[in-house]
Amino acid sequence: GENVEQHPSTLSVQEGDSAVIKCTYSDSASNYFPWYKQELGKRPQLIIDIRSNVGEKKDQRIAVTLNKTAKHFSLHITETQPEDSAVYFCAASIEGGAQKLVFGQGTRLTINP
């Protein structure tokens, strides 16, 4: 089955700097890769997703890149702000049908003022 590894487990950056979180997956059939943000005590919320027919997707300060050959994808946050502090999870699945997401272990991102 699918296995998703996420690094780093913790990340601390200065406000205004960029943050990058990386994930690798094992199943070449996976073609849907969402990223979730979870604030303390709250539910995970989808912030961006990418499908395997594109290599990059941007939404304001957030971007995700995908390398299908190497089976890895990354989340990039630019111009970080204190409200970006949270735990971020990557996931992988085959889109459609059951779409059983397999999650990475999570990255705790701290933005230092």
Place this chain on the structure above:
Amino acid sequence: DAGITQSPRHKVTETGTPVTLRCHQTENHRYMYWYRQDPGHGLRLIHYSYGVKDTDKGEVSDGYSVSRSKTEDFLLTLESATSSQTSVYFCAIREPAGGGNEQFFGPGTRLTVL
């Protein structure tokens, strides 16, 4: 919040007792999922449903059963709770009547098994 609620939000129970968690949605989503979240493991799929009375196992289904007798409700049952089932449980929904592929999560249930 995609019209999804969970009950109870917090529960403390003793080893060996049965526990049922409820997920309720109001927007006619076809798919419903139960995940558990534990430190260092991210979220792991327990069971999911693709319609009324249609369910299947996820990656950590041992010790859990589910039922979906109505579109809007998906129940997760721990027949005999164990301390290893202490966790935060999240329900998720997908594919509303109007289409869409994203999974949206409920607020979670914190379960403690003593």
